[in-house]
Amino acid sequence: MTARDTDWDGVRLHVVTGKGGTGKTTVAAALALALAHGGRKVLLIEAEGRQGIARLFDRPPLPYEERKIAIGPGGNGDASMPGGDLYALAIDPEGALLDYLQMFYNMRSAGHVLTKLGMVDFATTIAPGLSDVLVTGKATEAARRRTRPGGPYLYDAVVMDAPPTGRIGRFLNVSAEVSGLAKVGPIRNHADTVANVIKSPQTAVHFVSTLEEMPVQETLDGVAELGRIAGIHLGGIVINMARPAAATREEMKAPPDLNALATALGKAGLHSTEALAESLAAELAEHSRHMELQDRERAELESAGQPVYELPLIVGDIDVATLYRLASELRAQGAA
Amino acid sequence: MTDMKNPLLDLDRMIDDRRTRIIVCCGSGGVGKTTTSAAIGLRAAERGRQVCVLTVDPARRLAQAMGLTALDNTPRLVDGVSVAAGGSLHAMMLDMKRTFDEIVEAHADPARAAQILANPFYQSLSSSFAGTQEYMAMEKLGQLRRSDEWDLIVVDTPPSRSALDFLDAPERLGRFLDGRLIRLLTTPARATRPFTKVLNAGFSVMTGALNKILGAQVLRDAQTFVTAFDTMFGGFRERADATYRLLQAPGTSFLVVATPEPDALREASYFVERLGEERMPLAGLILNRVHRSPLVPLSAPRALAAAETLETIPNDPLVPAANIAAAALRLHAERTNLGDREQRVADAFTSAHPAVPVAEVPALPVDVHDLAGLRDIGSLLADDALADRPAGMEPADERESRRGRG
Secondary structure: OOOOOOOOOOOOEEEEEEOOOOOHHHHHHHHHHHHOEOOOEEEEEEOOOOOHHHHHOOOOOOOOOOEEEEEOOOOOOOOOOOEOEEEEEEOOHHHHHHHHHHHHHOOHHHHHHHHHHOHHHHHHHHOHHHHHHHHHHHHHHHHHOEOOOOOOEOOOEEEEEOOOHHHHHHHHOHHHHHHOOOOOOHHHHHHHHHHHHHOOOOEEEEEEEOOOHHHHHHHHHHHHHHHOOOOOOEEEEEEEEEOOOOOOHHHHHOOOOHHHHHHHHHHOOOOOHHHHHHHHHHHHHHHHHHHHHHHHHHHHHHOOOOOEEEEEOOOOOOOHHHHHHHHHHHHHOOOO | OOOOOOOEOOHHHHHHOOOOOEEEEEOOOOOOHHHHHHHHHHHHHHOOOEEEEEEOOOOHHHHHHOOOOOOOOOOEEOOOOOOOOOOEEEEEEOOHHHHHHHHHHHHOOHHHHHHHHHOHHHHHHHHHOHHHHHHHHHHHHHHHHHHOOOOEEEEEOOOOOOOOHHHHHHHHHHHHHOOHHHHHHHHHHHOOOOOOOOOOHHHHHHHHHHHHHHOHHHHHHHHHHHHHHHOOHHHHHHHHHHHHHHHHOOOEEEEEEEOOOHHHHHHHHHHHHHHHHOOOOEEEEEEEEEOOOOOOOOOHHHHHHHHHHHHOOOOOOOOOOHHHHHHHHHHHHHHHHHHHHHHHHHHHHHHHOOOOOEEEEEOOOOOOOOHHHHHHHHHHHOOOOOOOOOOOOOOHHHHHHHHHOO
């Protein structure tokens, strides 16, 4: 444990959502890695079986089982700052159902019969609210699991790569979804228990967005939607794939003097400096427009009033080393 | 793209061919499917087709661009479309619950329909099952096609978890409705003297378990729903099969939409393979948001080396632009790397699917908000030599010369 405060001290379940294509899974993985420091144990959950986490960590597809997939970043050679442990779990509704039956009724074998009979199809087809409650139920169970009764929590934090922004309200509003179907009974009780965890200060919902119009709009809509569900705690907004500014806003304000630019390029040993200067000036101008657009979208996101973090665009494949880099960015910005 | 071996997608030939009656745009979420569908619809309308664009969940401003304000399940005429060639453009947003309700009403007598519509399981199924949207989009497509009011329907598939969901949803729903669970659930309710027959072991285990998990009330609701729905199963199946055949019919073309990102192209690959297996006609791949490498022949490493050189010049008054030149060179290197990386990702796709025609749309500085923007996208898709290109995009002749290289 470090003495340093982060923005989300006290949060045990981090739900990460975002529009498709914004890098939600990458950010969830980086956040989980960032939280897994100082000997802490963190579980990263994939809620919609796409095996994106396995790909990010360069592993074979994850089974329905909590497996250690990485060691969190430690302090540089500082023995008092050890790394942590990162576990991962890919949840599918079928596994979650069997788990639920085992955990609460000790009837895993009945679960297999149900699977054969199409119970899982039943749950996912006719009553998706039921399958959502099983998935969120697994995540909340992991977040509250203790090493022994009355002992410390097994995981210091759980990070869930949740469904995209368009579905997140329904996904998290489990008791409302189930109440239409089950007014009383065990599944209703289970949904209420899950809802209590999701709507406690121990859970925060983070949004991932890029600095583009549509994802920003969807993020603001999602923030507003979740804000209307009583008890849900909004987390931070993580701007992903931000392109860094090539020069200061001041430098980019006016187009550069082409002759001076050509002279500089000549000094650097380049040829055809005039044509090159013209081309580079055009690239700078386009970049400057892009930066203005980013600034505008960033301001929109900041208007939501939640803490905002920013991760740079990674050119090239996202590998484990990149995840560590993104994790340390998140740490430096106070997200973990 | 310099190494592109694949044929170019000839969009105009496709939309001008009167035999093309349906274009399905599919691909993973966030790749610009809706914008692409709208742009194709607009272009086809302005080239003389009677077009209806069926969208599922358009971004607000795009919907406004097409004059769509409500999710009302009715095709609306889009204003501002050139009718010089005799075409027209309608657009509609899918209301999946209403579409589902209409099917129920069409297949059940009024009393039974009312009973189904009021059942909590039906309400859950019709408003939140992830596959319902896919299924209803295909159902609506079938309806629009049968109405024969339009000679071209462009459909934008729902933003599903997987690009393939809309192909599988009808089948999955059909399989589920024919499933053993349903048969078992309906048995006691249909039997004249319930529970006097010998119940099989599976059933008793199941009802016991379901009662435990769900509670008796839920099970009763489920049984009521399934029983009420039972009379419609046949009709449901037939509709799903008819839609499936429609997708295989000669007048249907699929366009797979992607961005030059590994995830999006991985989905695109699955899709291309799947369409092949299902004997569904793939017209081509549309690659959106392509960042082309800058045209100046200066490689990223050389640009970076030059930037480093300039950064060692400490405020030389003779080289006043050293800082900005270094910044511009670094920017150039970054853009070149990005372009090269996208090229590699795209190459991985095209070399695996060398016969798939490809069209590229460069990354645009802003999102599309109006018909003019959609028209520009249409031009880019069809590879027009467009004179009045908006600021920030490279002129067409450069794109041509790029195509010629390599």
